[in-house]
Amino acid sequence: MISYVDDFALRVASLSYRGNIRRLQDLFDRLERKASRLGFFFSVAKTELIHWRTPSQRHSPKCVLLIQIKGELFHPGNSVRWLGYLFTPALDPAGNFSRRLALGQGAFALIRDLSPPGAGLPPYLCHRLATSLNAPILLYGADLFTPSVGTTTRLDTFWRKVQRWTTNCFSAMPTGILSVESCLPPVSLLIAHGQRLAALRVVCSPPSLNPATAHLHPSFPSLTVYRAPDSARAITRGLSSVYLPLYWKTPRPVPLIRNHLPVAAVAHRTIPFTLGLSRMPMINSYLVCPTPVLPPQFLMDSTYSALKMRVREILLEEWAFIFPTPG
Secondary structure, rough: OOOOOOOEOOOOOOHHHHHHHHHHHHHHHHHHHHHHHOOOOOOOOOOOOOOOOOOOOOOOHHHOOEEEEEOOEEEEOEEEEEOOOOOOOOOOOOHHHHHHHHHHHHHHHHHHOOOOOOOOOOOHHHHHHHHHHHHHHHHHOOOOOOOOHHHHHHHHHHHHHHHHHOOOOOOOHHHHHHHHHHOOOOOOHHHHHHHHHHHHHHHOOOOOOOOOHHHHOOOOOOOOOOOOOOOHHHHHOOOOOOOOOOOOOOOOOOOOOOOOHHHHHHHHOOOOOOOOOOOHHHOOOOOOOOOOOOOOOHHHHHHHHHHHHHHHHHHHHHHHOOOOOOO
């Protein structure tokens, strides 16, 4: 998997850590031989190793977890950064949002002096800074990770400081109406909004180009029937008999009886704004080769824009339900 311009990642899966180590070393040796014939070489010192696991799994002895490449030993890391996301072996989102909160607080400390209470920038410019600077920093990763209740509370506590600063002259305003006066939705609504937009991008991407889209349930109304060869039940091989693909309109059972693939929850998020559509549009269809028989591109683009507007309307409806306008 290509990660950056000159970086790449190797991912393997087996029933043991020892098997993963052997396969990774073998793959690296094969890549190094091919690269040497082309006059390229790899920076071994920059190698990072991490072992993914389910919550029920435990680490093996350290001697098994180490990997040796060209005489150098590498210990498995407790986290790995990829495109700004902070991944942990158990995929716990707490570390990612703790980092985002620290970065958001640092950015807010820089812009807060631009507008002290009762002076400085007008409120509409403070609002623009909050939406264009603080919100993207604070909520980066929320489209992929869902923070816990405690983490959401911490994010919301900081976000109320941003809301109070945005109003500029309401230093003693009760926290209950800060969201309305500052025109900034609460963190929980912003997270749900971002996840809906991310789900829309996934289900409207070409399955032959987006690995997540290629693992949608075959029942999802896409414009193409293409699915990855390891979709359906084959993708759960070696995990557990309770990991099953889920029909896209079926919500996850409560309480949880069996586990389902994450892409099933992504597809289920699109139900509120896809009512009335027989098929989902496909964005960037011109990148697919050979191009399947599809509706005109302008029609799919307009449909995609209309879906994005519907997602925005849902955000406003939820916001109005939490903070109704006095009549």
